[in-house]
Amino acid sequence: MLSTVKLVMNIRQITEFDWPALLELEGQAYSESLVEGEAVLHSKFNLSRQTCLALENESKLIGYVLALAYPHLHFPVLGMAEQRSYQSTNLHLHDLVIDSTHRGGGLAKNLFQQLKHSAAELGYVQISLVAVNGLSLFWQGLGFVESDKFLDTTAYGEHAQYMSLLLNNIKEVN
DSSP: OOOOOOOOEEEEEOOGGGHHHHHHHHHHHSOGGGOOOHHHHHHHHHHOGGGOEEEEETTEEEEEEEEEEOOTTOOOOTTOOOOOOOOOSEEEEEEEEEOGGGTTSSHHHHHHHHHHHHHHHTTOOEEEEEEOTTOHHHHHHTTOEEOSSOOOOGGGOTTOEEEEEEOSOOSOOO
16 A cells, blocks of 8 residues: 655745754755855855745755845855845855755755745846756756856866856846
8 A cells, every 4th residue: 555645835934943954954965065054054044034945844844945146157155154245136046955855756846936936026037056966957957057158166066067047037137
């Protein structure tokens, strides 16, 4: 007999209470060289709380996304706390993590779609990211395209790729 597990999902803004579980998810998702820790991630969160989302199942954090305004064709220095905010129509998706026991069911796509909707509502024209861990094809499936400019993404790991997605707005990207 097959058993089914019903997931009761909720996507909301990250709160201060989420940090212990969020840091555990970060450590689970990334190799040691990509783990940034609380101070660095919190600096990104503090710059754009409205674009940092938590995915929970029955009050347990099972995923998160951290995104902040960042100039097009630029990205945060890995492992370094953000010191300033940018006025940009580009929203940089820095992290999107789903708990390993919940991957493969479309939750990352759902969480991204909510971020995309929020970005458009907030007036962003584009979303960018650095694809890591060989996930360029996943992001291409969501409409992202690789940059044709040379950008040094080596700190993000071998084969890391800067990618972007234009939203349905008709404004200039900066």
